[in-house]
Amino acid sequence: MVMTIAVSVLTIVEILIFLVLKPSLTVRGKSISFYWIIALGGAISLLALGCIDFETALEGLTRDTSVNPLKLLVIFFGMTFLSVFLDEMNLFEYLASFAVRHAKSTQKSLFLMLYLMVSLLTAVTSNDVVILTFTPFILHFAKKVRINPMPYLIAEFVAANTLSMTLIIGNPTNIYLATGIGIDFFGYLKVMILPSILCSVGAYFILRALFHKQLREALHVVQDSVSLGDKFMLIVGVAHLVIAIVALSICSYIGIEMYLAVAVIVGSLVLITLVYSLIKKKGLSLYVRVLKRLPYALVPFVLSMFIIVLSLNLCGVTKIIADLFSKGDSIFVYGLASFFSANVFNNIPMSVLFSDILSISNLVGKDLYGALFASVIGSNIGAYLSPVGALAGIMWLSILKKNGHPLSFIHFMKYGVIISIPIMILALLTLHVSILFI
Numbered sequence: 001m002v003m004t005i006a007v008s009v010l011t012i013v014e015i016l017i018f019l020v021l022k023p024s025l026t027v028r029g030k031s032i033s034f035y036w037i038i039a040l041g042g043a044i045s046l047l048a049l050g051c052i053d054f055e056t057a058l059e060g061l062t063r064d065t066s067v068n069p070l071k072l073l074v075i076f077f078g079m080t081f082l083s084v085f086l087d088e089m090n091l092f093e094y095l096a097s098f099a100v101r102h103a104k105s106t107q108k109s110l111f112l113m114l115y116l117m118v119s120l121l122t123a124v125t126s127n128d129v130v131i132l133t134f135t136p137f138i139l140h141f142a143k144k145v146r147i148n149p150m151p152y153l154i155a156e157f158v159a160a161n162t163l164s165m166t167l168i169i170g171n172p173t174n175i176y177l178a179t180g181i182g183i184d185f186f187g188y189l190k191v192m193i194l195p196s197i198l199c200s201v202g203a204y205f206i207l208r209a210l211f212h213k214q215l216r217e218a219l220h221v222v223q224d225s226v227s228l229g230d231k232f233m234l235i236v237g238v239a240h241l242v243i244a245i246v247a248l249s250i251c252s253y254i255g256i257e258m259y260l261a262v263a264v265i266v267g268s269l270v271l272i273t274l275v276y277s278l279i280k281k282k283g284l285s286l287y288v289r290v291l292k293r294l295p296y297a298l299v300p301f302v303l304s305m306f307i308i309v310l311s312l313n314l315c316g317v318t319k320i321i322a323d324l325f326s327k328g329d330s331i332f333v334y335g336l337a338s339f340f341s342a343n344v345f346n347n348i349p350m351s352v353l354f355s356d357i358l359s360i361s362n363l364v365g366k367d368l369y370g371a372l373f374a375s376v377i378g379s380n381i382g383a384y385l386s387p388v389g390a391l392a393g394i395m396w397l398s399i400l401k402k403n404g405h406p407l408s409f410i411h412f413m414k415y416g417v418i419i420s421i422p423i424m425i426l427a428l429l430t431l432h433v434s435i436l437f438i
Contacts, residue, residue, distance in 0.1 A: 001316060001317070002040040003049055003051055004046065004051040004052075004133055004253065004311045004312060004314075004315045004317070004363065005152055005243075005312070005315070005317060007042060007045050007046055007051065007308075008046075008050065008308050008311065008312055010016070010042070011038060011039060011041070011042025011045075011308060012042075012344070012345040014038045014042075014223070015035050015038050015345060015346070016232075016344065016345060016388060018034040018035060018038060019054075020218060021106045027061050027075045033297050033395070035297070035391070036297040036298075036300045036301035036304070037300075038187035039300065039301050039304035039308070039349075040300045040301075040304045040392065042304060042308055043057075043089075043304035043305075043307040043308055044343075044386050045302070046063075046307060046308065046311045047307070050347070051311050051315070052307065052310060052311040052314060056310070057307050057310065059305070060306065060310045061303060061307075063304065064068070069176075069303055069352075070258040070260075070300055071257065072172060072175050072176055072179075072185040072259070072302075073299060073302060074262060074297070075172075075175055075241055075248075075258055075259050075262050076126075076172045076175070076298070076390075077294060077413070078244070078259075078262035078265070078266040078285075079125070079126055079159055080126055080128070080129055080261065080294060080295065081246065081269075081290060081294065082125075082240060082241050082244060082265075082269065083125045083126050083129035083130075083133075083241075084129060084288075084290045084294065085237050085269065085273075085290050086234070086237045086241065087129065087133045087237065088226065088229065088286055088289055088290055089228060089229035089233060089234040089237060090226060090228050090229050090235065091228065091232065091237075091238070092130070092133045092134065092137075093133070093137055093226050094226045094227075094228050095117055095121070096114065096117060096134060096137045096138075097137075097167070097226040100206075100355050102167045105142070105188045106214040106217045106219055107147065107151075107216070107217060107218075107407075108208075108215050109252075110152075110219060110427060111152065111155060111208070111211075111215055112152065112399060113156065114134075114138070114152055115155050115156075115159050115204055115207075117132055118130055118155075118156050118158075118159040118160055118164075119162070119163040119200055120168060121260070122160045122163040122166075122169060122391065123163045123164075123167060123196075124165050124167070124241070124245060126161075126164075126169070126171070127160040127161055127164035127326075127383075127392060128295070128390075128391070128392045128395075130160050131156065131157060131160045131392050131395075132392070132395060132396070132399070134156050135153065135156065135400070136399065136403070137353065137394060137401050138152045138153055138156060139153075139399075139400075139403045139405065140354055145219060147214075147217060147219060148214050148217075150211075150214070150405070150407075151210075151211035151214050151215060151257075153212075153400065153405075153407075154207065154210075154415050154419075155204075155211075157383075157384055157392075157393070157396060158203050158207060158384050158419055159200065159203070159204075159390070160247060160382040160392075161380055161381065161384050161390065162191075162196065162199050162200050162380065162381065162423065163196060163200055164380050165192050165195065165196045165376060165380045165381075166189070166192060166193060166196040166197075167185075167189060167192075167245075167379060168183070168185055168188040168189070168248070169245070169248055169377065170380075171293070171347075172298075172302075172348065172351075172382055173347050173348060173350075173351040173359070173376065173380070174188070174376055174379070174380070175378050176210060176348075176351045176352065176355055177351050177354065177355055177358075177372060177375050177379065178372065178376065180217060180355040180358060180359060180372075181359070181369075181372055182414065183369075183372070184251075184253070185248055185249040185251070186249060187248070188436065189405065190207045190434075190438070191369070191431070191435065191437075191438065192373065192434070193374070193434075194430055194433065194434050195373075195377060195426075195427045195430040195431050195434060197426045198283045198426060198427075198430050199423050199430070201428055202422070202423055202426050203423050204421060205353050206418070206419050206422065206423070207419065210415070210419070211308075211419060215437070223394050230282075232276060233276065233277075233286075236269065236272055236273055236276075236368075237269065237273075238263055240266075240268065240269040243253070243265055244262060244265045244266075247265060248261060248262070249260040270287070272315045273286075274287070275309065282426065283327075295391070298391070301348065302348060302352070302422050303390075305349035305352050306352050308349070309349065309353045309356055310356075312353070312356075313356050313360075318353070318356045318357055318360060319360055319432065321353075321355045321357050322358075322360050322361040322362075324356065325337065325371075326361060326362055326363070327359065330363055330367045330368075330371040330374070331370040331371065331373075331374045331428055331431055331432055331435070332374070332428055333371070334354070334358075334370075334371040334372075334374040334375050335374030335375070335377055335424070335428045335431070336378070336424070336428075337378070337379075337380050338350060338354055338374065338375040338377075338378025338379055338382065339349075339378035339382040339385065339420075339424050340378075340382070340385075341353070341354070341366075341378070342378060342379055342381075342382030342385075342388075342389045342390070343382055343385050343388050343389045344388070345384045345388075346388060346389070346390065346391065347378075347379040347380075347382055347383055347389055347390050347438055348390075348391065349430075350378075350379060351375070351379050354379075358371060358372055358375070359430060366435050366436075366438060369435055369438055370431065370432070370435045371430055373434075373435070374428060374431060377424070377427045377428065377431065378424070381420055381423055381424050382420070382424075382426060383419065384415075384416050384419060384420050385407055385410070385413070385416040385420040385421075386412060386413050387412050389416075393412075397412070
């Protein structure tokens, strides 16, 4: 047990240090992230030291359950592929430009339009994709009209990580936690719709109050002309996204696993658009661009953290934590613990750990559901307490730095504390009400 705890804690501390001090290193013009290398090193160390044997690790990674990490990665990468494909068709930039054109020449109107746009897109796609695609647009627009981009950047990040709670597919942490105890698409939505909407509204008014001085400044709207990509491919892409959302919502009712549905839908999109591209002699550059943008580092990171958590489970640490969490109100205990834990070792490994804690806890009925959904809330809202809370935060800060708008760890946390703590409390209080209707 001592060796397992020592290696696991050391790995988590090293990841935290590198995420704060040096999240990536540029080699020959390419950015190389450290976090997944450290996680992989930790997993290999546990295997080499005999804290967990290879057969047990492989069995855990491939077990025929809904929390199989390989299945969850298929869902995440499939939905990310769909979103990036649509972004390559300029859909997101076109929608953002639409919001700007209807801003009525005031920053307050623009702020609201972009907040709503990011929120709605996040609810049906993925928070990571929306953050990474809208950030360059906001920086470009702010530079063109000579306004401070920070209110819009913070609002974008907060909106994306608040509305990502709405659907089970909004964040990989949602999928991992919810499917761990058999929550289906509509069972999830029924509970999370109220906290998501109220928290989104609450966050908006906090942001408005926080940036009220900057938003008073005049806005001179520049009519940027953004053209959509190939209309046939765009229509096919949107249709497949809609089909994917519908399919994921009914998978549990028709006996098909979500990862299979996503794999078939993405395969269909690729097949149809590939045949069209070959007929039109468009080449394969589109697919190359999409594939280059996928977050491959997430694969070794998730699998490595899964092995670390599995090791902690085998040596009894997870059981000790579960017993400790059994005291007090399950919603507030799990909610606050997940919220702060996400900012110690990131929301993905936190979700892997909390899924195991929930599976061996003594909680049943509404107490179990309350703890589960509180952990989901913590994994999403915890993303904007500090940059460590989510991988999207690290990537987001990297984009800002490259574009001449660096945001320090302390500056990020200044906004994070002001916004995330009251929203977290509001979410947990609202969850108490939602759980009553299960």
